[in-house]
Amino acid sequence: MKKITLLFLLISILSCKKKESKEVVIIESKRGNQSEMAALMLKMYDKSLENKQLVLEGKEPKEFPQEFLNIHTAQLTDAAVRNSQFNAFSDFYLDSFKKVFETSKDSLIVRHNNAVNSCITCHKTTCIGPIPKIKKLLIK
Template structure:
């Protein structure tokens, strides 16, 4: 009888251990998967963060990466978010970024902030989660 209980306890421990491993694998799959747009926006964030440092050093950003034009075609997490508003904000972002690259030294900060604010304005319409992080890209004018 004692052996039977030990056997049952052992089986229970093995069973629970296997389920825990299964759950961890499933959670890892969720973390790894991201939409093309999410990946693109992370690239945009990184470059705008680099631009902030350049601008604070008085230098102009050098280029608008061709990858940024994928904003018009990258798969969204929710495909219904791609609408006329999203397309208008996307085009506005690319336009403000282009203006930033052609800025005089006097207008670098304001044009950088205009570019960042175009991101914030778009995110206010659908995906508000990243706004606090995006706001960190703004350069204080005080």
């Protein structure tokens, strides 16, 4: 009887084990203690969201934000992330994003999506948390 009780207790304990959630929660922080890069990426997101709306309305985005060039110098949360791969992705993003401002209305959706996809590609290598949010910028 003691073995059955012990077995029942063991099964009860194991069945109560919390299942880990694979859902990623994205927290947007506007606090002053975030890194320069985090703040810059929030601005990049906001600008891409604004561009998406303009493109959907058939309007062309007007001006490339020069502040985005700070992607090469902005302080990172983890300085070790800035390596040759990060720099290559940064250059690719800037090139893709600039093309959104240098294109005709005919290719705006493609150029916008290329810029957004450059963000996703980089984030797949380092910081995957924001990917679901970034994907919402794509125009289908």
